[in-house]
Amino acid sequence: MILPMIKYIESAGVSIEYGQKVVNVEFDFVPASATKAAKKVARAIVVQHDGIEDRIPLTKNDQVYITNGGCVENATWGSQNTVAKVDPQIRPGGGWDMWRRIAAQAPDGSFGNPDVLCSDPEQSNWMSATVDTADPEILSAIQRICRHDPLSGRVVTGGIVTARDSRWLLSWTVNRQPQFKTQPDGHVLVWVYALFTDKGGDFIKKPMRECTGVEICEE
Numbered sequence: 001m002i003l004p005m006i007k008y009i010e011s012a013g014v015s016i017e018y019g020q021k022v023v024n025v026e027f028d029f030v031p032a033s034a035t036k037a038a039k040k041v042a043r044a045i046v047v048q049h050d051g052i053e054d055r056i057p058l059t060k061n062d063q064v065y066i067t068n069g070g071c072v073e074n075a076t077w078g079s080q081n082t083v084a085k086v087d088p089q090i091r092p093g094g095g096w097d098m099w100r101r102i103a104a105q106a107p108d109g110s111f112g113n114p115d116v117l118c119s120d121p122e123q124s125n126w127m128s129a130t131v132d133t134a135d136p137e138i139l140s141a142i143q144r145i146c147r148h149d150p151l152s153g154r155v156v157t158g159g160i161v162t163a164r165d166s167r168w169l170l171s172w173t174v175n176r177q178p179q180f181k182t183q184p185d186g187h188v189l190v191w192v193y194a195l196f197t198d199k200g201g202d203f204i205k206k207p208m209r210e211c212t213g214v215e216i217c218e219e
C-alpha cells in the first residue's frame with residue numbers, strides 16, 4: 001500500500017522530507033471568550049536534521065498530523081535463530097519525547113500523559129513475529145478455524161484470532177495473501193503477537209522474550 005501511495009502523492013506535488021526528527025510542536029493557547037470556546041493552535045514545528053534544529057512556522061491554514069507514541073519505537077529485532085534482546089534501559093524515543101514536550105505545554109493536561117504508557121516497559125511491552133508457512137497441515141488448520149482458504153487471495157481471518165488459553169496470550173491473523181510481491185506461491189504469512197512475554201509458554205517452556213524465531217514458531 002505504501003509504495004503506490006508515495007508515488008501517487010509525489011506525483012500530485014507533495015514533498016516528503018526524510019531524515020527529519022520532529023522534536024516539538026509549539027502551540028498557542030487561546031482562552032475562551034464570551035462567544036468562542038478555548039482553542040489550541042499549532043504555531044510551529046521544531047525539527048532536527050543533520051545536527052541542526054529548525055523551526056517551521058505555521059499559518060492558520062496549515063494542518064498538522066502527529067504520529068505520537070508508536071508501539072514499536074525502540075523495538076529490538078530477533079530472527080529465525082536469534083532472540084530479540086530486551087533492552088532494560090529507558091532510552092530517548094522520537095515520538096514519545098515529542099509527545100512529552102507537547103503535553104508539557106497544556107497546563108490542564110488536555111494533551112494527555114505519555115508517561116502512563118511509556119515509563120514502565122514491564123507494564124507495556126509486547127512481542128510479535130511473522131511466520132512464513134507452506135505446511136499443508138497448518139494451512140488446513142487455518143481453513144478449519146476461519147472457514148476461508150488462506151490461499152484464495154481473499155479475506156482469511158478477517159480479524160485477529162486470540163488463543164485465549166495461551167500462557168503467552170498469543171493472537172494471530174492472516175491478511176489477504178500474498179502480502180509481498182516476492183512471496184512464493186503457496187506460502188502464507190501469519191502474523192502472531194503476544195502480550196505476556198515474561199511467562200513460560202505451553203509448549204516451549206520459556207518466556208517468549210527468550211525465544212528465537214524457531215521456538216516462537218513451535219509454540
Ligand SMILES: Cc1cc2nc3c(=O)[nH]c(=O)nc-3n(C[C@H](O)[C@H](O)[C@H](O)COP(=O)(O)OP(=O)(O)OC[C@H]3O[C@@H](n4cnc5c(N)ncnc54)[C@H](O)[C@@H]3O)c2cc1C
Nearest residue numbers: 020021022023067070071072094095096098128129175191
Ligand atoms: C509487526 C506489525 C505488523 C503489522 N502488520 C499489519 C498488517 O499486516 N496489515 C495492516 O493493515 N496493519 C499491520 N500493522 C499495523 C500497521 O502497521 C499500523 O497500524 C500502521 O503502520 C500505523 O501507521 P501510522 O502512520 O499511524 O504510524 P507508523 O507507521 O508508526 O508511522 C509513524 C512514523 O512516524 C515516525 N516518527 C515517530 N516519531 C517521530 C519524530 N519525532 N519525528 C519524525 N518522525 C517520527 C516513525 O519513525 C514512523 O515512521 C502491523 C503492525 C506491526 C507492529
